[in-house]
Amino acid sequence: MSDSDSNPWKTHSIEERYDNPWITVTHREVTAPTGNAGIYGLVHFKNTAVGVVPIDDDGNTWLVGQHRYTLNQYMWEIPEGGGAPGEDNLDVAKRELREETGISATQWTQLLELHTSNSVTDEYAVGFVAQGLSFGDCEPDDTESLEIKKVPLQTAIDMAMDGRITDGLAMACLFKIQLLINRGDLVL
Amino acid sequence: MSDSDSNPWKTHSIEERYDNPWITVTHREVTAPTGNAGIYGLVHFKNTAVGVVPIDDDGNTWLVGQHRYTLNQYMWEIPEGGGAPGEDNLDVAKRELREETGISATQWTQLLELHTSNSVTDEYAVGFVAQGLSFGDCEPDDTESLEIKKVPLQTAIDMAMDGRITDGLAMACLFKIQLLINRGDLVL
Numbered sequence A, B: 001m002s003d004s005d006s007n008p009w010k011t012h013s014i015e016e017r018y019d020n021p022w023i024t025v026t027h028r029e030v031t032a033p034t035g036n037a038g039i040y041g042l043v044h045f046k047n048t049a050v051g052v053v054p055i056d057d058d059g060n061t062w063l064v065g066q067h068r069y070t071l072n073q074y075m076w077e078i079p080e081g082g083g084a085p086g087e088d089n090l091d092v093a094k095r096e097l098r099e100e101t102g103i104s105a106t107q108w109t110q111l112l113e114l115h116t117s118n119s120v121t122d123e124y125a126v127g128f129v130a131q132g133l134s135f136g137d138c139e140p141d142d143t144e145s146l147e148i149k150k151v152p153l154q155t156a157i158d159m160a161m162d163g164r165i166t167d168g169l170a171m172a173c174l175f176k177i178q179l180l181i182n183r184g185d186l187v188l
Helices: A089-101 A153-162 A168-182 B089-101 B153-162 B168-183
Strands: A010-019 A023-031 A037-045 A048-054 A060-068 A073-077 A080-083 A103-115 A124-135 A147-152 B010-019 B023-031 B037-045 B048-054 B060-068 B073-077 B080-083 B103-115 B124-135 B147-152
Touching: A010 B010, A010 B023, A023 B010, A023 B037, A037 B023, A048 A060, A048 A089, A048 A103, A048 A168, A060 A089, A060 A153, A080 A089, A089 A103, A089 A124, A103 A168, A103 B168, A124 A168, A147 A153, A153 A168, A168 B103, A168 B168, B048 B060, B048 B089, B048 B103, B048 B168, B060 B089, B060 B153, B080 B089, B089 B103, B089 B124, B103 B168, B124 B168, B147 B153, B153 B168
Parallel strands: A048 A124, B048 B124
Antiparallel strands: A010 A023, A023 A037, A048 A080, A060 A073, A060 A147, A103 A124, B010 B023, B023 B037, B048 B080, B060 B073, B060 B147, B103 B124
């Protein structure tokens, strides 16, 4: 197969087992870097996960609540959405923030990049901070039933610290914002 | 189907499309909370992801480097492993730390719980801090080719802050440790 010379994994076969608009699952026969034969079920994510922490001039942010099908659980998160291949991550962040919360922003800062679950998936996520906010109407898509809550940023960070927010991307973004504030690298 | 009354999603069909020792992928016809028909490709994770940040009396930690098949990329992470259903998370943490680094610890603190990627998967992760360390031989499994690096904890946190560590669980754990230290809630 087309593994680069620097890839210590060897792929001997790739069989597509599932495909939908968001993911493709392939079954692979591989040789691990140790030389042992193995299999891999790789979940390819077609979209980039984009999260936004909007912060207004009074130090408030906005959380999005929804019943997550995957976990059958109601969860509070930061505004998040998916960017199609080739879409600019910042454009996605602007669109998702506006659609989910009705908020536009003049000042955008890329906060972090992360890989959500790299033992099985190639999902890649980007987080942004949005400041200089203005407010319009939200436009949720036709499968989203979202609740929007304005809270002090400190409350959102506390929710991530004490387990009321458990979404990995939201936690990483909120924690990093607190650390940047502590270091004087993010001014509210 | 067996949705609880409180679940606003309705599931009309479930078809298994892929199964291996780590994941099961099912295709589902659903009705979203908005009332619109849709589909869901749900990636069920059989194991719990468990991460450990060991910290010695001199403020050092240990990172694990490996070429991740999913991303075809060499990545530095905290010691991590998978716990089978029914296994105690702390027992998994102790085993994975010992297997990957040869380290045992007398003092264990649960640091956080998170959901890695809840738009598509039900993967659940737990992070621990291990202190009171003692050192033996590591016992990697036969598909793992791991590099182990001892670094100051502050270096590991800096690596998560500046993008040299991009694994979501590792980032969340390292960020939260820094915040707990800042608050005086974690003593090294």
